[in-house]
Amino acid sequence: MKELVISRTSDKVMGAVVEDGKLVEVFSEDYESIAGNIYLGKIEKIISNLDGAFVNIGAGKNAFLRLREVTKGYLRNVLKADKLKEGMKILVQVKKDSTRMKGPQVTTRISLAGRYVVYFPVSYAKGISRRISSGEREKLLLFLSRIRKKGEGIVIRTAAEGVEEDHLEEELNGLRQEWHGILKKFRRSRKPKVLRTEPSIEGMVLRDRLEKDTKRLYTNDEELAKEARELSKVYKEPMEILVMDMDPFEKLGLYRQMEEITKRIVHLKSGGFIVIDTTEAMTVIDVNSASSTKGRSHRDLILRTNIEAAREIARQLRLRNIGGIVVIDFISMKDETDRKKVIEILKEEVRKDRSKVDILGFTRLELLEMTRKRTTRSVESFLLATCPVCGGRGKVIAPSVIFSKLELDIGKVSEAKEVRLRVHPVMSGYLNTDGIKKLERKYRRKIDVNFDWCDPESYDISYLVKGGEKK
Ligand SMILES: [Zn+2]
Incomplete structure (x- = not known):
């Protein structure tokens, strides 16, 4: 069952498509798309x-x-x-x-x-x-x-x-x-x-998502409800329109469902889970069965988990609006008929997708390759910002490297009597009581360490010399 949700709050308008109670598409004013203009x-x-x-x-x-x-x-x-x-x-x-x-x-x-x-x-x-x-x-x-x-x-x-x-x-x-x-x-x-220009979020949802099989619209906007009622009249069974006095996203628990969009791991009912990693070049999705059965599970259980994963993956692609090349690593299936079955389910599920999806089949390494054409940015791009610590790499410089640099700096100012350091807590392994003592002996100066620096890739250092401080 397909339902539309349009929420207007004092700071923004949001739209969603819900199928059988599950969020499948979300639109937000948060990022400006110019596609279609x-x-x-x-x-x-x-x-x-x-x-x-x-x-x-x-x-x-x-x-x-x-x-x-x-x-x-x-x-x-x-x-x-x-x-x-x-x-x-x-x-x-x-x-x-x-x-x-x-x-x-x-x-x-x-x-x-x-x-x-x-x-x-x-x-x-x-x-x-x-x-x-x-x-x-x-x-x-x-x-x-x-x-x-x-x-x-x-x-x-x-x-x-x-x-x-x-x-x-x-x-x-x-x-x-x-x-x-x-x-x-x-x-x-x-x-x-x-x-x-393309219409606003609410206009777009009514233009592009309201169809014969749309059963219901939830909104907190009276004007919009009126417009939707008018548009829905062309169908034999016009959709039901529910005007709420509170944010329908809140009421239907959609904000909670949206949190899932930013997670790498999505759990399946069967106990298995999928891991979604998106890079600039492609999206890689790994399917895993419940850990206890991995490796020696029966053909049936593997097939069931893969089928459940295929359905969830199709939904996640729409929900996250993932585009480009998608590679899926299903749990290994020995039987060709099982592989065919999984592809069939995936094909059936992507039929609900408005973006063009091509399923290319299994490669020799048993990875399923597919592509999804997308014209607007991914949902992730307006829910997630690049990590200010690692700059989007997902990694930071190792504490050992930072420590080598730090040690050189500690020895620098020859007249220093004391060195004051502010470092990230990841440095605590190098700057424990023993470590500090060693450094104090080596450089013949007092070292004072505070673990209150929030960047793991840098530190703050100041030198105390007789009669004043030097940075
Ligand atoms: Zn990061």
Whole structure:
């Protein structure tokens, strides 16, 4: 059962999708996504051997555009030019948000998303959401062929299932009009700027997540409830709307469920657990059975744990909004049929995912490889900050290394009578009573140590000489 939750508190708006009581997607205003926004940009530099161009979109780092995505039709109809040149203005849409390392990715394959259809004004596309039941597909295909004009593309979204065609056509015409407005603005302006922004969190949840099978909406926002009621009327069984007088995230225990997102280890009901490690290059997920059975457990138990893990992994990928390459190390399965079964379950589960997921199968090392396309940043990126101590490495310089450096410093100021140290508690092994005594004898000065320094990679040292202090 699918439910939506939208919470508006004095400091922010949050949205969530809950399936069978479990949090599967969470959206927060905390981080600003520009994915989907349309910009008037300026081509700063064309790098042919990279097949790309850097585009100034008037915000943040320059965006990257793949040249092969720029079609003749686009050049002719939008830019009224034969080819791209540096300094030229260009109409682009953000395909992927920037990361710590790279600027955003943009495309000229522009699309305008409505609730029921996605409209591609200058590129071909014709499709129906794979999550629409086969019964309705045929009807929608006919409809598509009837309304699509030459040169444009249309994709029917899942929310269109069970909606009268008049509504779909009305929305499409609205998007066509909007496109003409954007084009007009583009032609009239010169400087890089945004021409169309994606809706706010609450608008996005209602546009992209409210579908025929959505059973309920929990919110504490009356206005939004009204809007949602209106939108839900197109379905035979409109969703139930519950307006609460408190934060629905709190009431439904979603903040507690969100804490799980930042944990490396996720426990399974069977007693097993999965460990999720995300690096810049890929995500590695390790599946473990309950420790007591590891190594000599029966085929059945292994299969059951792997299946449970597959379901949980599919949920975690959505919940954490993990993108890129994902490698899963399931508990080793001897039987080919067992492996097939696990892949089947995983395939079934990722069907609920809106991001495109490709399951590539087991490698020779028995690792399951898959990819997940993501356009916005991971949820982790707005719940977690880089560790200020290790700078994101996950490791700090070993106390032995710090100690060698410290020892050199202790001996430095020859006239010092006393040395005062402030160190991190990790140094206590080197600076115990015996250690300190040894150093005092070696350098012939008094050493005073305080373990109140919070950085394990540095320390504070000051020297007391006769008649004053020296740092
Ligand atoms: Zn750290």
